[in-house]
Amino acid sequence: MGQAPAASARRDLAGEYFDQLSSRFELAARGRALTYGLEIGGLRFDLRFAGEAMRDVLLAPFEHLVVSDAPPAALSISAFDAASSGIEAPPPAWEAVEAVPGTNPAMRLRSERACVLAATGTGAVTAAEPAGGRAVFHLPDAAGISPIERAAPLREALQLLMAPRGRWMTHAGAVGRGGRGVLLVGRGGSGKSTLALSCALAGMEIVADDYVLLETDPPLAHAMQSTAKLTEDSAERLGLGRDAIDPAGFEPTLEGPAKALVDIRTRAPGRLKPRLEIAAIVAPHVPLERSSFVGPGQTKDERNSGLEPISAGEGLRALAPSTIIQSGFHGAAALGALGELVRQVPSYRLSLSPDPAANAGAVDELVSKLG
Amino acid sequence: MSEQRLRIDTENVVHETVDGELIAIDLSGGSYYSLSGSGPAIWGLLLGSATEAEICEALALTHEGEPETIRSEVARLLEQLLESGLAVPGDRAGATRAPDALAEKVTFEPPKLERYTDMKDYFLLDPIHEVDTAGWPRPAA
Numbered sequence: 001m002g003q004a005p006a007a008s009a010r011r012d013l014a015g016e017y018f019d020q021l022s023s024r025f026e027l028a029a030r031g032r033a034l035t036y037g038l039e040i041g042g043l044r045f046d047l048r049f050a051g052e053a054m055r056d057v058l059l060a061p062f063e064h065l066v067v068s069d070a071p072p073a074a075l076s077i078s079a080f081d082a083a084s085s086g087i088e089a090p091p092p093a094w095e096a097v098e099a100v101p102g103t104n105p106a107m108r109l110r111s112e113r114a115c116v117l118a119a120t121g122t123g124a125v126t127a128a129e130p131a132g133g134r135a136v137f138h139l140p141d142a143a144g145i146s147p148i149e150r151a152a153p154l155r156e157a158l159q160l161l162m163a164p165r166g167r168w169m170t171h172a173g174a175v176g177r178g179g180r181g182v183l184l185v186g187r188g189g190s191g192k193s194t195l196a197l198s199c200a201l202a203g204m205e206i207v208a209d210d211y212v213l214l215e216t217d218p219p220l221a222h223a224m225q226s227t228a229k230l231t232e233d234s235a236e237r238l239g240l241g242r243d244a245i246d247p248a249g250f251e252p253t254l255e256g257p258a259k260a261l262v263d264i265r266t267r268a269p270g271r272l273k274p275r276l277e278i279a280a281i282v283a284p285h286v287p288l289e290r291s292s293f294v295g296p297g298q299t300k301d302e303r304n305s306g307l308e309p310i311s312a313g314e315g316l317r318a319l320a321p322s323t324i325i326q327s328g329f330h331g332a333a334a335l336g337a338l339g340e341l342v343r344q345v346p347s348y349r350l351s352l353s354p355d356p357a358a359n360a361g362a363v364d365e366l367v368s369k370l371g
Numbered sequence: 372m373s374e375q376r377l378r379i380d381t382e383n384v385v386h387e388t389v390d391g392e393l394i395a396i397d398l399s400g401g402s403y404y405s406l407s408g409s410g411p412a413i414w415g416l417l418l419g420s421a422t423e424a425e426i427c428e429a430l431a432l433t434h435e436g437e438p439e440t441i442r443s444e445v446a447r448l449l450e451q452l453l454e455s456g457l458a459v460p461g462d463r464a465g466a467t468r469a470p471d472a473l474a475e476k477v478t479f480e481p482p483k484l485e486r487y488t489d490m491k492d493y494f495l496l497d498p499i500h501e502v503d504t505a506g507w508p509r510p511a512a
Contacts, residue, residue, distance in 0.1 A: 187489060187490060313391075321487070321490045322490055324385060325398070335396065338387070
């Protein structure tokens with residue numbers, strides 16, 4: 001017996017779009033394909049480019065995850081741009097909404113087989129067939145890649161391919177020592193990135209400042225891109241010179257002051273690790289009344305970083321909302337995974353001191369205690 | 372007592388309970404919530420659809436407390452859930468099955484629902500618009 005007429009008549013627009021975009025990549029890559037083997041989240045990936053233009057903007061943030069002599073990958077992300085290849089993305093199967101300045105609305109087309117995400121603000125299109133392990137990424141012009149794409153390259157493609165394989169893209173940083181560490185969680189502006197970079201500059205291992213791929217059994221934070229986002233003020237407080245900041249910069253966001261990109265590999269050489277086992281969750285927090293952290297007999301500059309245990313529920317509230325609201329694909333399953341994590345490891349709130357070294361010291365001490 | 376049948380809007384709301392606290396995230400509006408006390412038990416009954424009377428009857432099988440206190444607290448929470456959009460009108464077809472009575476009941480604690488709106492800017496920054504099968508956009512909300 002066949003399917004109901006309504007179901008059989010329904011076209012798989014997302015699947016058709018994915019097939020068309022894949023074919024166009026193959027056309028764009030004919031005679032100029034560049035393939036790199038990566039290990040992301042403990043899985044082998046092929047990152048394929050149609051020519052050097054996309055390679056030059058997208059490979060650098062993943063270079064620390066490139067592996068050699070590896071068996072062929074079951075997963076792949078293929079990237080091309082129209083400007084350098086002359087091959088445009090297929091005409092949209094959607095009518096785009098107008099982007100309010102400063103925002104990047106996305107049109108999402110989904111079916112059982114495929115998912116297409118088209119960002120109106122940046123013109124980026126990601127199409128994936130998650131079960132098949134394949135994704136294609138297209139930009140109008142690699143040379144004109146937006147700061148949003150540079151800050152979190154291939155975020156949607158990785159998220160779509162990794163979630164069905166139990167690796168959850170999580171809005172968090174991760175730092176530690178000896179392969180073991182803590183997840184730094186909280187919304188943008190909570191001090192996560194500055195704290196993660198402070199820890200790396202103090203000699204700790206770092207996986208990321210902003211996005212990790214999380215596995216829960218056992219709890220592991222895997223690296224994605226090697227870039228971190230910092231406000232100019234934070235970069236200055238960390239003693240990073242102006243030359244540390246990517247000249248392409250970062251646009252002002254609704255969440256606060258403009259942020260710039262910093263490459264962790266060059267700023268904290270040898271500290272960047274592909275993964276850390278997670279032993280605790282730390283939610284940094286900038287106290288409203290900083291003066292309340294001046295202890296007896298202390299001057300303003302001797303304020304301590306305060307670390308206090310919080311409930312699993314508070315840990316989940318600090319960890320989950322920004323991840324789930326941004327992820328948009330696998331809400332219930334991703335929240336379930338984050339719930340599993342907070343049940344396994346303790347959560348803490350870290351009241352940040354104005355002194356980055358003191359904050360890094362508090363995290364370092366916690367990591368050694370948990371060791 | 373309200374006869375209205377309600378259910379959690381599971382198309383737009385995801386939730387997880389840890390250590391007796393339920394965290395709910397509204398994917399259509401960007402707010403998130405914490406529900407504690409006996410709230411998670413009431414939420415569980417609303418995963419199907421239920422009336423205020425059915426919830427009170429079900430709680431009487433599993434919770435110890437003054438019936439009038441339970442009734443007024445349930446009514447208050449249902450109003451909050453409806454007002455926040457976490458719960459929507461339900462129908463009889465999806466009715467919740469009454470739980471089995473517990474040999475040892477737990478003490479009823481007034482539910483506490485807290486709303487957090489500090490993630491709304493993320494939601495505004497990268498709004499996602501679902502495209503339906505005909506290829507025309509409609510907002511995800």
